[in-house]
Amino acid sequence: MDFSTKEDYAFELDKKDDLSRFKEEFYIKDDWYYMDGNSLGLLSKKAEQSLLTSLEDWKQHGIDGWTDGREPWFYYSEKLGKMTSPLIGSKEAETIVTGSITTNLHQLISTFYQPAGAKTKILADELTFPSDIYAIKSQIELKGYNGEQELVQVRSRDGLTISEEDIIGAMTDEIALILLPSVMYRSGQLLDMKLLTEEAHKRGIIIGFDLAHSIGAIPHELHDWNVDFAVWCNYKYLNSGPGGVGGLFVHEKHLGKKPGLAGWFGSKKEKQFDMEHTLAHADTAGAYQIGTPHIFSLAPLLGSLEIFEEAGIENVRNKSLKLTGYLMQLIENRLSDYGFSISNPKEDHARGGHVCLQHDEAARICKALKQNGVVPDFRAPNVIRLAPVALYSSFHDVWKTVGILETIMKEELYKQFEKGRNVVA
Template sequence: MSYASIPLTKNYAGELDAQDELAKYRDEFYLLPSMYLDGNSLGLMSKRAEKSLSDLVQSWKELGIEGWTTGQHPWFFLSEKLGEMSASLVGANPEEVIVTGSTTINLHQMAATFYQPEGKRTKIIATELDFPTDIYALQSHIKLHGLDPDEHLIRVASRDGRLIEEEDIISAMTDEVALVVLPTVLYRSGQLLDIERLTKAAHDKGILIGFDGCHSVGAIPHYFSKWGVDFAYWCNYKYVNAGPGSVGSIYVNRKHFGRTPGLAGWYSSKKDKQFDMEHTLDVCETAGAYQTGTPHMFSLAPLLGSLEMFEEVSVEVLREKSLKLTRYMMDLIEVELTGMGFVIANPQEDERRGGHVSLEHEEAVRICKALKEAGIIPDFRAPNIIRLAPVAFYTTYTEVWESVQILKTIMQEKSYEKFENKRGVVA
């Protein structure tokens, strides 16, 4: 739905807010004095996440070591419980998801397990627009197999520096490819790849395929089991709002159950066998096999509260509002910021757009600093991108309207010019 033909006024934004069925969830979060448009990097803290963290701290205080098997949320089974609660976010069966590790560690686990070069099938496909950690991890596994990353890691090129065409990825799927690892959403431009199409193409050519869901899970519905995706991994601190450094997640299609993980540890064991302390691993026949060591309980805990809200509101409903918010923002930008040097870099089509708006501008660093001074928290990505993420759970249409007006004033007054053209250590 486009708002280009209807009033782009603050009153109209207020009308949209009045009609918003998700508006009540805004009160569930601790809002900042500034307008927060950085939920695609770190989601805001919810009151439920705070409570579930407090509850788990209390269980340690009251139960000591007995907390592993007793209490409201026994620690020994918490990763599995959270995996079951997370399954609907990615369209998976409950046993196909485990909450464990971090994004990069989980990619290392998936690569160690599923990248098994043999014969002439030795190459991995990624893209030149991937988040760097994915590239570093894949390069390291190619090296561990005694191969040259420059030769064996195929980085599919972008035609315009913003987007990746699915046709180009599929064309790279030759009989020399052993594995494909792609983002669900490109972190800079916010492009949503056609996961179903790419999975089918890979499987038609006998190639395993996995996805980095960091910039989509919690904002975009996925149907990994239905599509036959081999594996996926993601963080939970962006759209899932589980807090900084929160534990990540792994999805493994059930057809791979029973496979020995590439990076095994005692938590890879069947739960009832783990404390037998045998030196022969009895591999868990669920996604739980891809755990290694003891879970970080206080990093898991906020996810309990956060996922409660996802049990009440489906990802499909969140996606509907997210698309309306980003469409409204893009329409405002096109009308209010014409001639000011901005380019909307994300796809316009709903089916190709993730959860954030990607704005290119040669003064992106200084504009982001000016936005912060003016009470808006954006996100900068090198070399010239301002990412703005209105999040369905807590961002209002009025905030979207106000943020574009503030950005317009910054550009008209050139107030960004007083700032140094240098990004911070953390951008």
């Protein structure tokens, strides 16, 4: 990118932005610079409308909304799975919208972790989100093993990133299953999922990914990469709302495998209401559903995915790279004297959708940013995450954010706040 720190340059970038029209689809307050879409995406008008549609179906049809509403609830998870498939490079039958990241992890680890002989260990990394580790240890213990001893965590060389070389080096004969994040939630490092999958399969190891910080921000090719399974949430870049229902992927070569955790929504649709006590599970990813879908947490995702269908995930990724590239350039040019360091990988192929800033006063700086109209994210002990989101962030928003941050540092406005994070960081 060409580069200038002047405000006019930000406006020029916005004029050339083919996705700028989508900002009008979202509810954004004036003088509010939302840089936390990697934690919770904003509400769109389409998502609001799809939720209202399901409420109207309930109002008009009662229980018949399961089959007779404008958006029949009985098939909603399958419909949304089909719409999600282009974002992850999967086949329709491989994808379902259901559960949450952690419940889906429990489901898929219980399904694919089958320790036998020397292969008893699960490989993860030491930087992944804690909930994933809780699920792994729990599943190891449910199989009768020691959760501490049978979990292998690849160490980070710098406290922020994980070397793919080190991950591959840890793929020993004892590893039965691997679970890794696609993008490191603190630093924004994007792992090479294709390479890691190839290396795992050379060694006969099942491998899955947590896509929480990549789905909706980068394209994937899970089917072609031969990834065994994946899980994700839909409330970050996919803007489905707080606590929105998650999703899972199971490669077609595994479809038909008995789910580790059985539930009636994993039934074949035509058999579900036979009420038999022997599960006839679906031959699609729908088999890995457990309970009745949470319709009002599913519904906003329909409207959001309609926006992605129109925008195109490749276009979203291209703009995201430009936004974060511009943000990093502004930080380096305007904030170099204030003790910040950019800690995410700077190469396009190696970073996700957010910028990771480190600063000793990160917690207080985040509080000052919020008081001045910027919504960032703090991660202990010293990380500020800034995520300009392609569908609703402009280049001028990025310019304003850095300007506000510069003023906070120049005038030491952060010093009026107490150190330490809030209850919800």
